[in-house]
Structure formats: C-alpha cells, structure tokens
Amino acid sequence: MNKTLIALILALSAGLSHSHGDAKPQHGGVVQMAEDVGFELVNEAEGLAIYLTDHGKPVATTGLTGKLSLLQGAARSEAELKPAGEGKLRAAGLKAEAGAKLVAVLNGIRGKTVTVRWSLQ
Template structure:
C-alpha cells in the first residue's frame, strides 16, 4: 500500500511539473522564456516584427507602458529597431527579417528590470 501511494504521488507530481513546460507558439512564431519566467514569442510579419508577451502560465501580459528593442544579426550585419506597444500583449518594431536571422529581444515592463532572450527565426 505504501509503495502504491509513493508511485501515485510521483506520477501526479511529475505531470504537474511538466504541465506548462512546453513553449508552444500561439501566433506562429518562435518562443523563448526569460529568466524571470515571462515568455516571448517573436513573429516576422510582412513589414514588421511582432513580440507577444505571456507569463509562465501562458496568460497574456499587457504591453501598455512596455518598451524594448529587437536586434537582428544576419551574418556580420546588425540592425536594431525599437519595440512599441501595439495593444493587448503585443509590441511591434519596424523591421524585416528572413528565416535564419538571429534576434535578441529586450523588453522592459513598467516598474520591472529589462528582460532579454535570444531567438532564431524559422
């Protein structure tokens, strides 16, 4: 009986530990998680880059008052564009990026320290 209880508690705790561990893009982009637990999804749109912010549980984080920048690295070329709030949990930057470009996304939420992630566009 004791072994059954231990096995059941391990099975349940393992399931809980991985319940929100997947970084599944909601907008078709690429995702990364900051050290503080915010999730950043970068989407290359026709004439701009969009960044969507969510918390560790996947709930949208309001972009109002947020700021940041996207730095694109393609070969030896480096381009930086400012991120501005675009409503909801979205920030945008006037920049174009092709697949394979490496991006450094830096976001500062109101009253918080800056957070940064590195991503590679697909």
C-alpha cells in the same frame, strides 16, 4: 543513488517544467521563455512582433520599453519595440529570415529588464 529517489526527482522536475504553461507558438512564431513569460517572435507585414503571454493570457505592454537587435549574416539592424495591441510589441520595418539571430532587451517586465534571444532555423 536510490532508483526510487531518482524517479521521484525526475517526476518532480518534469512537473515543474510545465507549471507555467507550455511554450507552443500561438501566432506561428518562435517562443522563448524568460521570467515565466512567453515571448513569441513573429514576422508580420508591418515588421517583427513579439507576443507576451503568462499562462496563456496576454501580458500588458503599456509602459514597456525596449529594442530588438537583428543579426542576419553580416548585417545588423535595430529597432525600438513599441506596444502594438494587447500583449504585443512591434519592431517596425524589421524582417527576419532563416539563420537570423535576434535579441530583445525589454524594460518593465515585472519591474525588471529582461533579455530574450532567438535563433531562427
């Protein structure tokens, strides 16, 4: 393949990967992207929170439903995700430590069901 064509493809793909904002944490958590929405998982005093953003702006959580599953070692826990402020959902009572694996299933993200996964280091 022509080197110029390869360079053009790489340049275009690099631009596309940043077209929906970066996935940098804004609340000290871990960010995953799905359906062009950023999902930042954060340990908080009341439980695990998920902050939703689109191009750096909070995504409305009114009407969203879902659950968060936590696998920590051999222990598995689940909690319902409930709106907890602008652009924020909370799974009350859950805490995650290093090595935990989490899965959120959210209904109503742009009319779809979205699954988001995290593995904490």
